[in-house]
Amino acid sequence: MSIIRFENVHFSYPDSDRDSLCGVDLEIEEGSFVAVLGHNGSGKSTLAKHMNAILLPTGGKVFVNGIDTADEQRLLDVRRCVGMVFQNPDNQIVANVVEEDVAFAPENLGVPPEEIRERVDSALRTVGMFEYRQHAPHLLSGGQKQRVAIAGVIAMQPRVLVLDEPTAMLDPQGRREVVATVTRLCRESGMTVVLITHHMEECVGADRLVVMSNGKIAADGTPGEVFSQVELMEREGLDVPETVRLCFDLNKAGFSLPLDILQAEPCADAVMRASDESPAFTAARCGRDRKDQ
Numbered sequence: 001m002s003i004i005r006f007e008n009v010h011f012s013y014p015d016s017d018r019d020s021l022c023g024v025d026l027e028i029e030e031g032s033f034v035a036v037l038g039h040n041g042s043g044k045s046t047l048a049k050h051m052n053a054i055l056l057p058t059g060g061k062v063f064v065n066g067i068d069t070a071d072e073q074r075l076l077d078v079r080r081c082v083g084m085v086f087q088n089p090d091n092q093i094v095a096n097v098v099e100e101d102v103a104f105a106p107e108n109l110g111v112p113p114e115e116i117r118e119r120v121d122s123a124l125r126t127v128g129m130f131e132y133r134q135h136a137p138h139l140l141s142g143g144q145k146q147r148v149a150i151a152g153v154i155a156m157q158p159r160v161l162v163l164d165e166p167t168a169m170l171d172p173q174g175r176r177e178v179v180a181t182v183t184r185l186c187r188e189s190g191m192t193v194v195l196i197t198h199h200m201e202e203c204v205g206a207d208r209l210v211v212m213s214n215g216k217i218a219a220d221g222t223p224g225e226v227f228s229q230v231e232l233m234e235r236e237g238l239d240v241p242e243t244v245r246l247c248f249d250l251n252k253a254g255f256s257l258p259l260d261i262l263q264a265e266p267c268a269d270a271v272m273r274a275s276d277e278s279p280a281f282t283a284a285r286c287g288r289d290r291k292d293q
Helices: 044-049 072-081 098-108 113-126 142-154 172-189 223-227 230-235 242-252 264-277 279-292
Strands: 002-011 021-029 033-037 059-064 082-085 160-164 192-197 208-213 216-221
Touching: 002 192, 021 044, 021 192, 021 216, 033 044, 033 172, 044 160, 044 192, 072 082, 082 142, 098 113, 098 142, 113 142, 113 172, 142 160, 142 172, 160 172, 172 192, 208 223, 216 223, 216 230, 223 230, 230 242, 242 264
Parallel strands: 033 192, 033 208, 082 160, 160 192
Antiparallel strands: 002 021, 002 059, 208 216
16 A cells, blocks of 8 residues: 555756656555665655655645645644654754653644653664663764654654655764664564665665656666666666676676675675586686696
């Protein structure tokens, strides 16, 4: 069942002479983990902001849980369904104590105090930050701050979590923390996760990968299916996993390897099997053996 649906969506900013979204059709299945990858200016962040009506289409329709996002009377319902996390956690943290920050949104929604306490504790445990509940947010690392920001959204109990480049300002360790957290949220709680990113490695564990280019969807499929389109990814200025790159380069040398292997160990196994069958490898090995004799 689709929780978010784009129907021929166009969008242009007031000061722009071109569309940032150009006839996008997209459905997000409930409970899935979808990564959206693209270079700067590809339209991926504009796409994200349509998912909880921060932006409204200039053409076409966006539906969230069946609600037209252009229906002003249902705006609160849309934003209760879809929570957003942005690039800079400092812009989302509003309190001087972690647990007070996480409680901020539920308080504004009118949630009873006893339920707020339960939501805050549960959200902080979910993101692995419960032991920091009495800490000052400004003393935390970037990755910890972003996990607190995620907890603040989780405490609203949305059905969908949309993260708009949440790791852009983080170091590699912080990026790993955030991606592990949202992956666990999807797998263990069934929350729908949409991760907007320009980091290829953050997409490998997703159920689905959507590549944006010039306001359009350039590729859509499993990460293996999308990354196997090496030449398309190169045209878009995007990287592919090292395993895919290795198999792609070996194929140019005469091997016949699948390009949808994203993990190191299966890749190594495939290369070993293919090396025994490859004429190029056999010829090279025979030549080496003759030289050794």
